[in-house]
Amino acid sequence: MVTLADVARLAKVSTMTVSKVLRGTGAISDETKTRVFEAADQLGYVPNRLAGSLSTRKSMLVAVLIPSIADTIYAEIISSLHGLLDQASLSIFIAESRMDPQIEERQVQELLSLRPAFLIRSGGIDSTKRTQALLKRFKVPHIQIWDGDDPQGQVNVGPSHIEAGKLAAAHFLGLGLNRVAYVGAETQLDICASRRMESFMADMNAAGVEVSVITEPHLPRQAESGEILTRQLLEGGLSVEGIFYLNDAMAIGGLRTLLNAGYRVPEDVRVMGFNGTSREQTINTRLTTISTDGRRLGEAVAKAILESDNGELAEFRQLCPLTLDLGNTT
Amino acid sequence: MVTLADVARLAKVSTMTVSKVLRGTGAISDETKTRVFEAADQLGYVPNRLAGSLSTRKSMLVAVLIPSIADTIYAEIISSLHGLLDQASLSIFIAESRMDPQIEERQVQELLSLRPAFLIRSGGIDSTKRTQALLKRFKVPHIQIWDGDDPQGQVNVGPSHIEAGKLAAAHFLGLGLNRVAYVGAETQLDICASRRMESFMADMNAAGVEVSVITEPHLPRQAESGEILTRQLLEGGLSVEGIFYLNDAMAIGGLRTLLNAGYRVPEDVRVMGFNGTSREQTINTRLTTISTDGRRLGEAVAKAILESDNGELAEFRQLCPLTLDLGNTT
DNA sequence: TGTTTATGTGTTATCGATAACAAGATAGAT
DNA sequence: ATCTATCTTGTTATCGATAACACATAAACA
Numbered sequence: 001m002v003t004l005a006d007v008a009r010l011a012k013v014s015t016m017t018v019s020k021v022l023r024g025t026g027a028i029s030d031e032t033k034t035r036v037f038e039a040a041d042q043l044g045y046v047p048n049r050l051a052g053s054l055s056t057r058k059s060m061l062v063a064v065l066i067p068s069i070a071d072t073i074y075a076e077i078i079s080s081l082h083g084l085l086d087q088a089s090l091s092i093f094i095a096e097s098r099m100d101p102q103i104e105e106r107q108v109q110e111l112l113s114l115r116p117a118f119l120i121r122s123g124g125i126d127s128t129k130r131t132q133a134l135l136k137r138f139k140v141p142h143i144q145i146w147d148g149d150d151p152q153g154q155v156n157v158g159p160s161h162i163e164a165g166k167l168a169a170a171h172f173l174g175l176g177l178n179r180v181a182y183v184g185a186e187t188q189l190d191i192c193a194s195r196r197m198e199s200f201m202a203d204m205n206a207a208g209v210e211v212s213v214i215t216e217p218h219l220p221r222q223a224e225s226g227e228i229l230t231r232q233l234l235e236g237g238l239s240v241e242g243i244f245y246l247n248d249a250m251a252i253g254g255l256r257t258l259l260n261a262g263y264r265v266p267e268d269v270r271v272m273g274f275n276g277t278s279r280e281q282t283i284n285t286r287l288t289t290i291s292t293d294g295r296r297l298g299e300a301v302a303k304a305i306l307e308s309d310n311g312e313l314a315e316f317r318q319l320c321p322l323t324l325d326l327g328n329t330t
Numbered sequence: 331m332v333t334l335a336d337v338a339r340l341a342k343v344s345t346m347t348v349s350k351v352l353r354g355t356g357a358i359s360d361e362t363k364t365r366v367f368e369a370a371d372q373l374g375y376v377p378n379r380l381a382g383s384l385s386t387r388k389s390m391l392v393a394v395l396i397p398s399i400a401d402t403i404y405a406e407i408i409s410s411l412h413g414l415l416d417q418a419s420l421s422i423f424i425a426e427s428r429m430d431p432q433i434e435e436r437q438v439q440e441l442l443s444l445r446p447a448f449l450i451r452s453g454g455i456d457s458t459k460r461t462q463a464l465l466k467r468f469k470v471p472h473i474q475i476w477d478g479d480d481p482q483g484q485v486n487v488g489p490s491h492i493e494a495g496k497l498a499a500a501h502f503l504g505l506g507l508n509r510v511a512y513v514g515a516e517t518q519l520d521i522c523a524s525r526r527m528e529s530f531m532a533d534m535n536a537a538g539v540e541v542s543v544i545t546e547p548h549l550p551r552q553a554e555s556g557e558i559l560t561r562q563l564l565e566g567g568l569s570v571e572g573i574f575y576l577n578d579a580m581a582i583g584g585l586r587t588l589l590n591a592g593y594r595v596p597e598d599v600r601v602m603g604f605n606g607t608s609r610e611q612t613i614n615t616r617l618t619t620i621s622t623d624g625r626r627l628g629e630a631v632a633k634a635i636l637e638s639d640n641g642e643l644a645e646f647r648q649l650c651p652l653t654l655d656l657g658n659t660t
Numbered sequence: 661t662g663t664t665t666a667t668g669t670g671t672t673a674t675c676g677a678t679a680a681c682a683a684g685a686t687a688g689a690t
Numbered sequence: 691a692t693c694t695a696t697c698t699t700g701t702t703a704t705c706g707a708t709a710a711c712a713c714a715t716a717a718a719c720a
Contacts, residue, residue, distance in 0.1 A: 001445075002467075003706060014670050019708060027667055044467045049443040050380045050389070051706035054675045059380070061423075070409035072402065079400035082426050091440060093391075093423030096412050110421060113379040137332075137374045223610045248611075255613050280553045281578075281611035283585050333676060344700050349678060357697060381676035384705050 002043045011039035022047065053115070058311060063116035063140075064094045065107055067125070067190075072277040073294050074122070077145065080298030081120075088306055090117070097125060099189040105131045112138055118305055118313070123147030123158065124192035141313040143301055147192050148320065154313040155304045159292040159320040161192040165199030167290050167324055168244045168272055173207050175270060175330065177241040180204060181212040183229045183254060184246035185219040193246050196274065200244055212238055221246055226253025234261055241269060242330070248273035248289055255285065255329065270330040279325065286327030292320045332373045341369035352377065383445070388641060393446035394424045395437055397455070397520075402607040403624050404452070407475065410628030411450075418636055420447070427455060429519040435461045442468055448635055448643070453477030453488065454522035471643040473631055477522050478650065484643040485634045489622040489650040491522040495529030497620050497654055498574045498602055503537050505600060505660065507571040510534060511542040513559045513584060514576035515549040523576050526604065530574055542568055551576055556583025564591055571599060572660070578603035578619055585615065585659065600660040609655065616657030622650045 008015045013032060020026035021036040028036075039045075053059040062085060066074040082092050095111055097104035105128045111119060112134065119140045124147040127135075135142060142153035148160040172180055182197050201211045214233050219225040226245060230253065233240070245251035251273030255265060263269050265285070276291025297320050304316050338345040343362060350356040351366040358366075369375075383389040392415060396404040412422050425441055427434035435458045441449060442464065449470045454477040457465075465472060472483035478490040502510055512527050531541045544563050549555040556575060560583065563570070575581035581603030585595060593599050595615070606621025627650050634646050 001706095004708095005706080015707080016671080016709095017669060020669090023708090025708095026669090029668060032668080044464060046439055046442045046464070046468070048384075048445055048706055050384050050445055051675090052708070054378075054380050054384055054677090055706080055708040057675065068409055069399070069412065070402075070405045072400075072405070075400045075402070075405040078424075079398055079426065082399065082424070086425070086437075086440075089440060091423050091425070091444060093421050094408075094412070095416070095421070096409065107416075109376055110416075110419060112376045114421060115378055115380055134374060134376070138376070252611055252613060259614060278611045281582055281608045283582060283612070283615045284589060285613045331676095334678095335676080345676085346678080346701080347699060350699090353678090355678095356699090359698065362698080378676055381705090382678075384707085385676080385678040387705065 002045045003048070004045075006043055007036065007039045007045050010043060011035045059115050059117045060090050061114055061116040062090050062092050062118045062120065062305065063111035063114065064092055064120045065097055065104065065111060066094070066122045067099045068096050069094060073275050076294030077298040077301075080295040081302050084299060084302035085305065090305070097122070099125055099186060101126055101128045101131070101189075104128070105134075108134055112140065116140060117311055118143060118308075120145060120301060121153070123150060123152060123156075124161075124190060126189075126191060141308065141311060143304065143313070145297060145301060148317075149195055150191075151317050154315050155301070156317045157297055157300045157304070157320060158318075159322050161195040162199040163319075164274060164290050164322050165196040165201075166203050167322060168196070168274075169200045169203035169207075171272065171288075171324055171330065172204065172242045172244070172270065173209070175242070177270065178209055179212075179238075179240045180209060180242040180244065181214055181233055181238065181240045182244050182246075183226065183233065183250060184213075184215045185217075185221050185225045185229070185250065187215045187217055190221075190246075196246075212240060221250060223249045223253035223256070226250030226255075227257045228253075230254040230257040234258075242272070243269060244272050245274065247275050248278040248287060251287055251289070251329075252278055252282075255287070265329050272330055276325055282327075285329060288327040288330040289325050290322055291325055292322050296320065332375045333378070334375075336373055337366065337369045337375050340373060341365045389445045389447045390420050391444055391446040392420050392422050392448045392450065392635065393441035393444065394422055394450045395427055395434065395441060396424070396452045397429045398426050399424060403605050406624030407628040407631075410625040411632050414629065414632035415635065420635070427452070429455055429516060431456055431458045431461070431519075434458070435464075438464055442470065446470060447641055448473060448638075450475060450631060451483070453480060453482060453486075454491075454520060456519075456521060471638065471641060473634065473643070475627060475631060478647075479525055480521075481647050484645050485631070486647045487627055487630045487634075487650060488648075489652050491525040492529040493649075494604060494620050494652050495526040495531075496533050497652060498526070498604075499530045499533035499537075501602065501618075501654055501660065502534065502572045502574070502600065503539070505572070507600065508539055509542075509568075509570045510539060510572040510574065511544055511563055511568065511570045512574050513556065513563065513580060514543075514545040515547075515551050515555045515559070515580065517545045517547055520551075520576075526576075542570060551580060553579045553583035553586070556580030556585075557587045558583075560584040560587040564588075572602070573599060574602050575604065577605045578608040578617060581617055581619070581659075582608055582612075585617070595659050602660055606655055612657075615659060618657040618660040619655050620652055621655055622652050626650065 004015045095107040120143045123144045143155040144153040146158040148158040273289040425437040450473045453474040473485040474483040476488040478488040603619040
């Protein structure tokens, strides 16, 4: 492995000089500079940032902790983040919490052991006491995303899920629906989804509309679960005029079940999702959904990081706008 | 920041003893062990793995370099990888090459500067000479994914895109089509897609069927591009009986355009995609596509890593099976 | 000529951990 | 009682870089 010392030896200078040349700090004569550059190039030297970070006590690492990378909305956020942070040579490393506080605790430890310069964490899960204590003690600049309703960390960027539930309710009420359902999964873990459900129910109830809740704590938030739960709903003999699903994937599954069972959408039942992740993938049936722009969210986070003063984040909260994407299912 | 020394001080032992206790190496009396554990716990000590890695000269980092995290197929691979590597306390950090050799070169440098234990890299792009030289010089255990046709690195896991093209051709030929088109984007960068196209064309041509190629080097591989290029195809007055798209997203866009223009699918035109990323998201129109299982691919890679002998990968190649997912668009 | 001021370059200590070895304490063997 | 073996703990050097400072050398000024 090529080290600074190897380059120094070849260029016949000290390691310190090489270090200065390669980072562009200090005053170095042009002649030495070229000698050093040539030596580094010839040896294919790539600095060891682990050592560098240890020495300077600043890391170039940005830790990202989210429920799942396979969830399109988070993948979008990370992708946009990476594009922007890359300019500053910040590296991103990721971990999945799967919405589980215990797993989250372990992941936070793993992430902190790399001494990241920033920790980006998806909110909306009920972190353990130890997790909270760790985060407080380490006082890593902490950015919470996704949960705009319960700001934590110096920076918070995300949509209000309470607002999302209200939007859904307003939409259904505007259509004059009288009997509706909410279909979800992994209920006790996902606080954001709970908030959507609760504010949806509250507003519906306030207007005199009852909401049937169909949830199953252990099903994943996928299309298949949407199918299963919707089948349950139909078998239960409940006839509803509208269904608000936890997310787009489940809504798609629900749609499949409804259409297969001979229901017409939206004539017989209206269907609404959340997140807008199906937008790109649908053809004639365009799901009505409520969404927020993941790439824009990523940009806001990147901005906060890039504008941080020597690693110190300025306090910043931003509620990401939600839009009701009208499809043809409501 | 709490260090080993802090823990040692509180437990009234040397740093070495603390290090041994926390890693479970060496012979330590039970009494000291509990004292150390208590001290560590009380201080909320989290080891600094940067320092640890520097000292042991082994890192716990796995670098992943892919075209885009927002591309569902890669997100799936990473998610499955993370789940398995986590057991071994291996951290994953990611970088996007956007299919650009120059960007890839820069990303490889960034990644190598973190001295990863393994480098997982998506093949199918034409790496620069410097990139290749770097990878060779560093001799990081190198795993190539996604491109099964041109194995590089000690481990190679991915589908054969030549085979995919052949599958597509066989399917269209089996349907008796006589005039078909291939629609793609970013052509000169994506070698895997090129291979699919070329083997598709070769087999079609061999059977006497001509293939119209509609591509645009600078369009992204999205639904919208599928719309644009399909519109171009229609405006060109070309009447084809089948279209093979670069991926599912573009095929979906193409489907939208075709249906809007009054074409019936599959009666007038057959449509086929690649990757299967739309499967979860479609409702009545189920796209015929060719796919490989991303999670399984991730598992194979994780297995190779976990079974590596002290960081040394055993040579291993695996062609991931491709399946033709018959929908109702062909 | 002697002193100051730039301008380059090198020394030393340090970051937080671990490897390798050294050493003190205790117990058992002779 | 002496010696060796075992068990436990501590010392020192090191990983690859950088911060802070020290030291040459040459130019600039009185």
